[in-house]
Amino acid sequence: MGLSGALLTTTILAATPAVASSDTSSTTPAPVAPAGAAAPKASTSLSIRSVRRTVLAGERIIVRGRLSPAGAGRAVALQVGAPGGGWTTVDHDRTDAGGRYVLLWRAARTGTKRVRVGFGGTRELSSARRAAGNARVYRRAFASWYGPGLYGQHLACGGTLTSGTLGVAHKSLPCGTLVTLHYRGRTVRVPVIDRGPFVAGREFDLTAATKARLGFGSTGTVLTTR
Template sequence: MKPSVSRSRAVTAAGALSLAVVPATASAQSPQTTAPQATASAAPVSASLHDSHVRYGSRVTVSGRIAQSGTVQPVVLEYRPRGGQWSAVAQDETDKAGRYRLRATVRRNGALRVVLAGRPATAVAAGPTAAAPTTSRELAVRVAAALRTTKVRRDVVAGRAATVSGTVLPAAAGRVVRLQVRRGGTWRTVDRDATSRGGRYALSWRTARIGRMSMRVRVGADRATTATRRTLGRLNVYRRVFVSWYGPGFYGGRTACGQTLGYGTLGVAHKSLPCGTKVTFRLRGRSVTVPVIDRGPYVGGREYDLTGATKRALGFGSTGTVLSTV
């Protein structure tokens, strides 16, 4: 049976990570007096990081083994943000075979290491006269910034602005956030904003070109975190069109695009758009995307004929104006 290992305990105090452990400073004893003892009681600490690139606020897992253990030993996971100092973020005990597993949350790029608690910390041994290693090698960890959105307006009439606002974490002033749209397979930046001290940003884009396109926000890397992006779904830019509907009397027949029209068929008739063209309609908060399946209408002033199922999905009446992306 595999020995059980107790769960690591994350430690915080006064808003900063700390733990009362022996400081991680190298021993000043001479190699001649410490080397023989180190050979007899050497306990090298192995450590591996399960994921070296994590999202902001996610937990990292470090596991490993204390060689020549034979007894339960306390271990501490320490973290040092880039340019900062080491501090304890989790602690645990090994099993009798020396195995351990530690977990903690890190919010900035930096490094992790595992220290045998209660012993003066020394670096991994280098050479036959080096002191017994009580600290694992340093493990680099990268953290992707969190890009949050609080408000997104992605359904707009041509000429009005699509808007996005939110927060970048960790919060800092001056980080550049970009609003990007994709058309023709290429992402293009259409607006940018620098974050406030609280990490807040606001973006907008006004276009007269109707249609559907992908939209996202992106923030670049800085000293604290790596770059990240957030997909916002489809941006729909509409125009107003006058439409009618059809269905009863035509059910069971073939459409001009070669399919059988039924009560539940979603689609639309248009005089010239290619069969299969996807069109998004919107009315009073409802929207539906359907293909062109037929030809018509042949009444002056009307651009589309909605099938009965499309009419019901929109909550549409008999004739009137709706929003269309084509």
């Protein structure tokens, strides 16, 4: 009996399956980033504090602002819209420790220019752009005005002159050419609608409505983009 009982006990123990200990329980391993993967870039923003956008030809358009997050030595560019589309870089500056920049451009030719500021980014920072509006580059021109006594007459470029007609007369600019005029803080953009003035030294004749919009007197100097 003793021998058979020992054999039975041995057989039962051998048939019992092994139970895994808590030290060997399986868990899902954490994903491993691919070797050489770039870290995500921090987002950046450009702010514009001030823009000197009304200048005479030969003067400087000035844009001041700040790049965030702040840091010294980051390259910021001033860009001007090209006539056929796209942008032309006209100045660079590097930010100071507070992220501030000053960009300058001496505009040689008259006209209305689209202006923006750009930051190309770095390995740690994303790129950023910010529109700075339109800058207007003017020259001086002597002007007069006309209207009363001529209402109802035909204009050289078509149509009839009335007290509400907006536009200017010019000797040679093509009919329909848009001219931006600036006078003592006021600005209008009107088309060439007539020929004149026919007085030596005067470049533009303003209609009565254009004169009123500008707050212009009888004769004097205006600023023009043409």
